[in-house]
Amino acid sequence: MSTVNAAGWKPTMGDVGGDAGGEAGAEGGAPLKTASGDYGLMLEEALIFELGAKDKCGVDFDEADRAPAAGLSKFLRKSVPDLPGLTEPEAVRHYTRLSRQNYAIDLGPFPLGSCTMKHNPRLNESMARLPGFADVHPMQPQTTVQGALEVIEQLANWLITLTGMASVAMSPKAGAHGELCGLLCIRAALDARGETRDVVLVPESAHGTNPATAAFAGFKVQSIPATPDGRVDVAALKEKLGPNVAGVMITNPNTCGLFESELKTIADAVHAAGGYVYCDGANFNAIVGKVRPGDLGVDAMHINLHKTFSTPHGGGGPGAGPVVLSQALAPFAPLPFVTRGADGMIHLVEEENRGEGHSQAFGRMVAFHGQMGMFTRALTYILSHGADGLRQVAEDAVLNANYVLRACEDVLPAPFAQSGPCMHEALFSDAGLADGISTLDIAKGLIDEGFHPMTVYFPLVVKGAMLVEPTETESKAGLDRFIGSLRSLAERAKAGDQSLHSAPHFAPRRRLDETQAARKPVLVWQG
Numbered sequence: 001m002s003t004v005n006a007a008g009w010k011p012t013m014g015d016v017g018g019d020a021g022g023e024a025g026a027e028g029g030a031p032l033k034t035a036s037g038d039y040g041l042m043l044e045e046a047l048i049f050e051l052g053a054k055d056k057c058g059v060d061f062d063e064a065d066r067a068p069a070a071g072l073s074k075f076l077r078k079s080v081p082d083l084p085g086l087t088e089p090e091a092v093r094h095y096t097r098l099s100r101q102n103y104a105i106d107l108g109p110f111p112l113g114s115c116t117m118k119h120n121p122r123l124n125e126s127m128a129r130l131p132g133f134a135d136v137h138p139m140q141p142q143t144t145v146q147g148a149l150e151v152i153e154q155l156a157n158w159l160i161t162l163t164g165m166a167s168v169a170m171s172p173k174a175g176a177h178g179e180l181c182g183l184l185c186i187r188a189a190l191d192a193r194g195e196t197r198d199v200v201l202v203p204e205s206a207h208g209t210n211p212a213t214a215a216f217a218g219f220k221v222q223s224i225p226a227t228p229d230g231r232v233d234v235a236a237l238k239e240k241l242g243p244n245v246a247g248v249m250i251t252n253p254n255t256c257g258l259f260e261s262e263l264k265t266i267a268d269a270v271h272a273a274g275g276y277v278y279c280d281g282a283n284f285n286a287i288v289g290k291v292r293p294g295d296l297g298v299d300a301m302h303i304n305l306h307k308t309f310s311t312p313h314g315g316g317g318p319g320a321g322p323v324v325l326s327q328a329l330a331p332f333a334p335l336p337f338v339t340r341g342a343d344g345m346i347h348l349v350e351e352e353n354r355g356e357g358h359s360q361a362f363g364r365m366v367a368f369h370g371q372m373g374m375f376t377r378a379l380t381y382i383l384s385h386g387a388d389g390l391r392q393v394a395e396d397a398v399l400n401a402n403y404v405l406r407a408c409e410d411v412l413p414a415p416f417a418q419s420g421p422c423m424h425e426a427l428f429s430d431a432g433l434a435d436g437i438s439t440l441d442i443a444k445g446l447i448d449e450g451f452h453p454m455t456v457y458f459p460l461v462v463k464g465a466m467l468v469e470p471t472e473t474e475s476k477a478g479l480d481r482f483i484g485s486l487r488s489l490a491e492r493a494k495a496g497d498q499s500l501h502s503a504p505h506f507a508p509r510r511r512l513d514e515t516q517a518a519r520k521p522v523l524v525w526q527g
């Protein structure tokens with residue numbers, strides 16, 4: 001098989017790949033096998049348990065150091081632990097080789113819709129690594145961490161200002177954790193009113209964490225359909241409102257990449273029916289500096305600092321999901337809070353010094369006050385952009401997504417393109433691909449083109465969805481390269497190019513069984 005990718009290069013080895021399951025073969029010749037198992041710089045890597053040996057160690061221990069301190073000898077191991085031993089260069093090479101099998105935002109565009117995988121300015125990293133932030137301990141006396149507390153205070157003020165809300169709870173550790181925090185505030189507010197409303201309305205296009213969080217918080221979830229133009233069906237939502245509805249959870253901009261233009265109308269109707277409005281603000285980067293959710297009637301909204309304000313994420317964290325709150329919910333926000341005393345010092349409001357403003361706090365989300373590294377990175381990003389720069393961030397994110405949308409809509413159907421410009425994400429569907437060729441084949445083909453795939457099969461309201469979020473940090477040249485590849489794949493998919501079925505061909509591993517991987521992961525060495 002011979003494939004020329006859109007970037008114009010042609011592999012000389014044909015179908016290579018560390019997973020010998022593929023049809024590895026030199027073009028027109030016998031299968032190509034190297035003695036080492038590596039293919040040039042595409043390195044094959046064994047598991048650390050296969051590489052290591054029990055009698056090897058990268059460090060020389062002094063025998064005397066092994067003597068246990070008085071009274072601790074009962075804790076001595078009876079046998080050597082079953083861990084692989086490696087020399088230092090072996091260990092370094094193992095992890096370096098593994099890291100080269102991965103894709104990262106520092107290698108190229110990462111158009112994963114809904115995830116906002118944008119470049120993380122290195123300035124943020126330098127600030128977060130300053131010892132005064134990186135080395136603080138949460139139990140240090142507050143007088144010794146005034147600078148760190150001031151970072152939290154300043155960031156909180158920015159978040160309040162940018163969203164037009166009354167207050168912010170800084171401690172939630174991620175977007176979904178923020179959702180839980182917001183719903184617990186709603187529950188506490190209802191308790192204070194002496195009401196037991198148990199239903200939360202969630203649009204069918206919602207991010208999966210929304211219904212999951214509502215159910216986790218003990219609410220019954222009722223789904224709201226979307227209109228043909230990809231927005232919440234307001235009439236259907238109004239029909240569901242009643243004395244049992246605690247609130248709605250609406251993502252804005254939504255997961256179809258569209259602005260919920262009726263949010264104020266929805267909020268007014270929900271409030272009139274006695275409920276609260278939770279907004280999933282994970283996509284805030286599309287509207288920051290342009291729209292204040294507080295002006296639209298939102299009562300609670302989490303902000304994924306690890307998306308809107310850069311900071312690295314993916315692969316499980318770390319993250320930070322502060323929740324901004326309206327006047328109605330602010331008194332119920334979890335502890336702790338930073339507050340500036342009359343003496344000019346910053347203090348943490350805790351259980352024992354709650355004071356009037358926080359007397360109804362529902363408890364706490366986590367042991368301490370948040371994620372210092374992420375706070376420092378996010379504040380650095382905000383201060384280095386300023387208010388005008390943040391507005392530009394939103395405009396560029398939206399511009400880039402619309403550029404991708406309009407550049408590809410003639411080869412890939414864009415279900416809501418007729419509704420006008422999109423926000424920060426361009427959404428395509430699999431309609432019109434040749435029989436048997438799927439969204440997944442295009443996503444895997446992108447790997448061969450040197451890109452991370454877009455988000456696939458989400459949102460669920462679009463068949464074979466492909467959600468592309470270029471973010472504001474991609475240049476026009478970078479977008480043009482990506483668009484060239486996506487267009488080429490779409491044309492191959494429409495023409496029925498069966499080689500797409502076995503993509504990726506040029507990655508360390510070939511097509512994996514993702515269902516098996518998710519349902520039956522093998523996470524433990526079973527040597």
Ligand SMILES: Cc1ncc(COP(=O)(O)O)c(C=O)c1O
Pocket residue numbers: 114115174175176177207209251255280282283304319321
């Ligand atoms: C729309 C939306 N809501 C919620 C979340 C959950 O955020 P987290 O992964 O930080 O829990 C995400 C994650 O990217 C998201 O895109």
